[in-house]
Amino acid sequence: xxxxxxxxxxxxxxxxxxxxxxxxxxxxxxxxxxxxxxxxxxxxxxxxxxxxxxxxxxxxxxxxxxxxxxxxxxxxxxxxxxxxxxxxxxxxxxxxxxxxxxxxxxxxxxxxxxxxxxxxxxxxxxxxxxxxxxxxxxxxxxxxxxxxxxxxxxxxxxxxxxxxxxxxxxxxxxxxxxxxxxxxxxxxxxxxxxxxxxxxxxxxxxxxxxxxxxxxxxxxxxxxxxxxxxxxxxxxxxxxxxxxxxxxxxxxxxxxxxxxxxxxxxxxxxxxxxxxxxxxxxxxxxxxxxxxxxxxxxxxxxxxxxxxxxxxxxxxxxxxxxxxxxxxxxxxxxxxxxxxxxxxxxxxxxxxxxxxxxxxxxxxxxxxxxxxxxxxxxxxxxxxxxxxxxxxxxxxxxxxxxxxxxxxxxxxxxxxxxxxxxxxxxxxxxxxxxxxxxxxxxxxxxxxxxxxxxxx
Amino acid sequence: xxxxxxxxxxxxxxxxxxxxxxxxxxxxxxxxxxxxxxxxxxxxxxxxxxxxxxxxxxxxxxxxxxxxxxxxxxxxxxxxxxxxxxxxxxxxxxxxxxxxxxxxxxxxxxxxxxxxxxxxxxxxxxxxxxxxxxxxxxxxxxxxxxxxxxxxxxxxxxxxxxxxxxxxxxxxxxxxx
Numbered sequence: 306x307x308x309x310x311x312x313x314x315x316x317x318x319x320x321x322x323x324x325x326x327x328x329x330x331x332x333x334x335x336x337x338x339x340x341x342x343x344x345x346x347x348x349x350x351x352x353x354x355x356x357x358x359x360x361x362x363x364x365x366x367x368x369x370x371x372x373x374x375x376x377x378x379x380x381x382x383x384x385x386x387x388x389x390x391x392x393x394x395x396x397x398x399x400x401x402x403x404x405x406x407x408x409x410x411x412x413x414x415x416x417x418x419x420x421x422x423x424x425x426x427x428x429x430x431x432x433x434x435x436x437x438x439x440x441x442x443x444x445x446x447x448x449x450x451x452x453x454x455x456x457x458x459x460x461x462x463x464x465x466x467x468x469x470x471x472x473x474x475x476x477x478x479x480x481x482x483x484x485x486x487x488x489x490x491x492x493x494x495x496x497x498x499x500x501x502x503x504x505x506x507x508x509x510x511x512x513x514x515x516x517x518x519x520x521x522x523x524x525x526x527x528x529x530x531x532x533x534x535x536x537x538x539x540x541x542x543x544x545x546x547x548x549x550x551x552x553x554x555x556x557x558x559x560x561x562x563x564x565x566x567x568x569x570x571x572x573x574x575x576x577x578x579x580x581x582x583x584x585x586x587x588x589x590x591x592x593x594x595x596x597x598x599x600x601x602x603x604x605x606x607x608x609x610x611x612x613x614x615x616x617x618x619x620x621x622x623x624x625x626x627x628x629x630x631x632x633x634x635x636x637x638x639x640x641x642x643x644x645x646x647x648x649x650x651x652x653x654x655x656x657x658x659x660x661x662x663x664x665x666x667x668x669x670x671x672x673x674x675x676x677x678x679x680x681x682x683x684x685x686x687x688x689x690x691x692x693x694x695x696x697x698x699x700x701x702x703x704x705x706x707x708x709x710x711x712x713x714x715x716x717x718x719x720x721x722x723x724x725x726x727x728x729x730x731x732x733x734x735x736x737x738x739x740x741x742x743x744x745x746x747x748x749x750x751x752x753x754x755x756x757x758x759x760x761x
Numbered sequence: 762x763x764x765x766x767x768x769x770x771x772x773x774x775x776x777x778x779x780x781x782x783x784x785x786x787x788x789x790x791x792x793x794x795x796x797x798x799x800x801x802x803x804x805x806x807x808x809x810x811x812x813x814x815x816x817x818x819x820x821x822x823x824x825x826x827x828x829x830x831x832x833x834x835x836x837x838x839x840x841x842x843x844x845x846x847x848x849x850x851x852x853x854x855x856x857x858x859x860x861x862x863x864x865x866x867x868x869x870x871x872x873x874x875x876x877x878x879x880x881x882x883x884x885x886x887x888x889x890x891x892x893x894x895x896x897x898x899x900x901x902x903x904x905x906x907x908x909x910x911x912x913x914x915x916x917x918x919x920x921x922x923x924x925x926x927x928x929x930x931x932x933x934x935x936x937x938x
Contacts, residue, residue, distance in 0.1 A: 635863065
């Protein structure tokens, strides 16, 4: 039986503390007066003040957008004063939204991992796959983060409206914006806070409910009499039912929690796109946790072939993600309809490096690195690819949320990294505490023998 | 030289029995020349000690060729030879119109990889259309498995060993005539 080591516990707590400090710093520095914003814009170094001296990524882009901001500012000055004020007020809001969005991106990213793992787990249970039962406890452990994670996501989404002024992540929550916007008014029957929260409660209740019972039946099966498959059959049934519930709620969740940050824009395959990112991140984390536990001497029965299979899924889902990303991009790019194409124009102009960089991280690297069959069996290699994939999918979420909130005032600095540390630490703490609560190898699962002998 | 032209054919009726037999025969240090099976038996190549296939490497190379051919072809057709206005964006630049060519690049990558891989596989296995079948017993196309072993000095001992591994039929074949 695995017990969470004190080192890991301390490490997670340090991450959380550092994260809280980073987030607090982000909030303290994000609220600027209109005059401060104006001076900032006049100097044409919007990023310099907004961002930290910690240069992490986007250095080139940083310089580019700064000069763009300056020229834009020059134009605004040539116009007239009122437009100048308007622009400054807009930038002021973007700056205020940045720490909220940074938290939201990180919170969503870790929630998405747990949700992806839950879906992957349910697929394997429903398909009665023979290779996976040895990994069941790992998957169950990771899904423990789903309930707290999803609640945090919704709390940040709604909190950004109620706490502070004009810094909501979702502009449709702002009545002043809605009052002047015909398109959002037409959608307000769906996009309103009450309904948003009701839907969120339904999703979270369904997911966490499935997770609770799946875990319960899985543990009950451990102590079942030999030949008693009652709990196994129950977990099979709820997994199948959950998958039906999941595919609808996941799609609606992706509209609610991500797509509606740009309330004018919509894409019909958005749910699939988010799902692919979710699955690849989830499988990657399963592989990483498995390799980690195995390196500590746990999971003795997990062999090369299990790691190989997970790496194959990492490869396959990376390609699926790219396929969906491209399907969405190409249709909009080709048709070039103004109300659709703005989505990509903002991202290509203001987020050039992360937008195209994530394609390299999420497609080119997994494709080339994980293509070779032998490499997929080397634990440290899978671990390294996993890191790249996770960074890539963090940036994917970043590029989905940030353009609508922080606009060109983005940077990956202290607020963003602080948020990653905060929720990453929480994720590790919750997941590994949950892993320590039950034996890491399931017993009496009818497929456990097959899983032990799994050999590619 | 008389001995080396002789082989022993051992026939099995089950792939699991065959797999166990292959391991036994190899452990006894007899040389397995060939195995004829009605369907691909998972793990048989490893059990026989065959070198891993290099077909995957050729597939990667063929895919790269396909990608290059598609890029060059689309550049010539759509940009150079008869410049096209793609999606109302007449830039006549390859890179700016590249998204429109990605489906073709993908298809030709798959097309080249798949077809050339099949052709390579045929060449490597020395099979071509209308070639006469090599399998010595027609039952191996139905439900029997045949293992061919070089006959040694003590054929009787080999016969016994093969029967013990579950062979339903063991025959000595002289390939010379």
